[in-house]
Amino acid sequence: KNEVEQSPQNLTAQEGEFITINCSYSVGISALHWLQQHPGGGIVSLFMLSSGKKKHGRLIATINIQEKHSSLHITASHPRDSAVYICAVTAGGSQGNLIFGKGTKLSVKP
Amino acid sequence: DAGITQSPRHKVTETGTPVTLRCHQTENHRYMYWYRQDPGHGLRLIHYSYGVKDTDKGEVSDGYSVSRSKTEDFLLTLESATSSQTSVYFCAISPGTSGGEDTQYFGPGTRLTVL
Numbered sequence: 001k002n003e004v005e006q007s008p009q010n011l012t013a014q015e016g017e018f019i020t021i022n023c024s025y026s027v028g029i030s031a032l033h034w035l036q037q038h039p040g041g042g043i044v045s046l047f048m049l050s051s052g053k054k055k056h057g058r059l060i061a062t063i064n065i066q067e068k069h070s071s072l073h074i075t076a077s078h079p080r081d082s083a084v085y086i087c088a089v090t091a092g093g094s095q096g097n098l099i100f101g102k103g104t105k106l107s108v109k110p
Numbered sequence: 111d112a113g114i115t116q117s118p119r120h121k122v123t124e125t126g127t128p129v130t131l132r133c134h135q136t137e138n139h140r141y142m143y144w145y146r147q148d149p150g151h152g153l154r155l156i157h158y159s160y161g162v163k164d165t166d167k168g169e170v171s172d173g174y175s176v177s178r179s180k181t182e183d184f185l186l187t188l189e190s191a192t193s194s195q196t197s198v199y200f201c202a203i204s205p206g207t208s209g210g211e212d213t214q215y216f217g218p219g220t221r222l223t224v225l
Contacts, residue, residue: 033214043200043216086153095160096141096204096212097168102152 003027006087006101013108019074021104023087026068033098034061034072035086043086046072077108113137116201116217124225129188131220133201135181140206142184143214144168144176146197153200159184160206191224198222 004025013019023032034046047054047061049070054061058077063070074081087101113136123129133142144156155168157176165176173195175187188195201217 035216041198041219043202043219045213045215048213088153095158095166096206096214097143097155097158098145098153098214100153102150 002101003099004087004089004101006085006104008104009102010105011107013077013106015078015108015110017077017108019077019081019106019108021072021085021087021106023070023072023101024068025070025087025089025099027089027091027099029089030092030094031090032063032070033088033090034070035088037084037086037103039083046085074106079108079110082106082108114201114203114215114217116199116220118220119218120221122223122225123191125192126190129191129222129224131186131199131201131222133184133186133203133217135184135203137203137205137215138181139203139215140181141204141212142178143202143204144174144184144186145200145202146170146195147200147219148197156186156199191222193224196222196224 007022031050033048037043049063058075060073084103084105086103088098115134117132143158145153147153154170156174159165159178177185199220202214204212204214
């Protein structure tokens with residue numbers, strides 16, 4: 001079993017829809033990261049969080065440490081949000097080594 | 111954007127040849143990481159460095175070695191490339207202010223094909 005599981009694997013949405021991507025993990029962590037990878041490959045860090053909720057523009061990330069679960073929400077989705085979203089965790093004391101989920105491929109249709 | 115570059119960006123080589131990939135940063139960050147990304151596996155850690163001359167192995171280190179002789183450069187070497195090492199390689203850096211448990215900034219990637 002993978003230590004970091006994401007769902008769904010693939011997601012197609014219409015422009016303007018509210019989107020949720022889920023991440024569950026099975027190890028003790030010090031932080032959880034959400035990353036975005038556009039076609040063409042570049043990887044960008046969206047959020048790093050260890051508790052509660054963070055918001056940046058139309059993106060919201062939440063984490064529930066007790067349930068070992070995080071969600072990434074996109075409000076008012078747009079075709080430019082089409083990308084692969086990757087959840088990763090930092091196990092405590094691991095010197096920042098990330099354990100990655102396999103990603104969720106999001107396609108937003110106009 | 112964090113100042114992080116990788117070279118080369120694309121490389122095709124033959125089985126058995128040595129290959130060195132370079133990661134260069136201008137941020138003076140303490141931690142540097144090498145990952146590989148493969149379909150069906152996602153990203154996986156190869157090696158990382160927590161300071162000059164301080165390196166350690168990651169999940170998939172077999173067949174790879176690294177060196178860090180100065181803060182800004184982290185080299186990944188495939189001593190004798192194999193087809194299973196065909197992959198996209200990403201370097202990442204982080205400040206190291208929290209024992210490495212910081213946001214990581216990724217380089218643009220190197221696409222390596224071993225024939």
